[in-house]
Amino acid sequence: MKKIKILIAFSLIATLVIMFESCDSKREPGKIYMPDMTYSRAYEAYAPNSLKAENINYIPYPVEGTIRRGDLFPFTLPKDSTGYAMSKDVKDPLPPLDSVQMGEAQRLFNINCAICHGPKLDAQGPLATGGKVPAVANLTLKQYVDMPVGTMFYSVTYGKNNMGSYASQLTREQRWMVIQYVKSQQLKGSESTDSTKTTSGTVKDSLAVKK
Numbered sequence: 702m703k704k705i706k707i708l709i710a711f712s713l714i715a716t717l718v719i720m721f722e723s724c725d726s727k728r729e730p731g732k733i734y735m736p737d738m739t740y741s742r743a744y745e746a747y748a749p750n751s752l753k754a755e756n757i758n759y760i761p762y763p764v765e766g767t768i769r770r771g772d773l774f775p776f777t778l779p780k781d782s783t784g785y786a787m788s789k790d791v792k793d794p795l796p797p798l799d800s801v802q803m804g805e806a807q808r809l810f811n812i813n814c815a816i817c818h819g820p821k822l823d824a825q826g827p828l829a830t831g832g833k834v835p836a837v838a839n840l841t842l843k844q845y846v847d848m849p850v851g852t853m854f855y856s857v858t859y860g861k862n863n864m865g866s867y868a869s870q871l872t873r874e875q876r877w878m879v880i881q882y883v884k885s886q887q888l889k890g891s892e893s894t895d896s897t898k899t900t901s902g903t904v905k906d907s908l909a910v911k912k
């Protein structure tokens with residue numbers, strides 16, 4: 702009888718010790734006796750995985766030289782004067798935009814570029830006229846009308862002097878779209894552009910058209 706009591710007391714203490722051991726922090730799993738249950742063997746994107754050493758082989762980056770399905774070819778020119786000079790030969794990979802896509806391109810231009818270049822491309826955006834950003838390019842001038850699309854893409858991708866890079870705000874495709882819009886407006890000359898024509902509703906439509 703005494704032996705059984707000791708045994709019960711002992712196992713009770715042991716259970717308590719294990720219980721308290723395994724829950725000292727809510728964020729840590731405590732003692733792990735089944736690591737497969739605690740750490741998923743599945744490849745989980747960006748999840749911290751403390752079992753990396755045990756052959757969990759997750760690479761969070763695309764394999765070098767591969768392109769996401771449906772993506773445009775990467776723009777590989779270097780960000781230096783040679784790259785700038787070479788950019789004139791880069792061709793626009795997009796087919797000519799239809800009117801819905803052009804509406805979307807205009808929307809993107811008005812959001813991202815018009816603050817400096819102005820909705821009419823004549824450097825009359827508020828940051829230019831207010832003197833906040835000096836020397837904004839007037840894109841209606843001949844030198845810009847004649848500028849190859851590749852050079853424009855280069856400058857919008859890497860930035861130029863007072864203009865920052867738009868590579869993180871606009872996807873490659875969106876940058877080419879905006880440049881097609883700039884070119885279409887330059888061809889139109891001084892014809893006014895109606896910025897109220899487009900609404901955000903065109904985004905979905907233009908994506909649908911693309912696919």
Ligand code: HEC
Nearest residue numbers: 813814817834836837838853856857861862863864867879
């Ligand atoms: C913060 C103000 C600002 C914004 C916003 C801006 N730009 Fe510019 N942009 C400039 C300035 C300043 C220059 C003149 C750069 C130089 O040659 O010194 C310029 C030059 C350019 C050029 C001529 C580049 C070259 O190689 O000479 C193009 C094309 C252009 N911008 C297009 C765009 C487009 C498209 C957008 C929107 C995605 C945009 N810009 C947004 C300020 C801006």
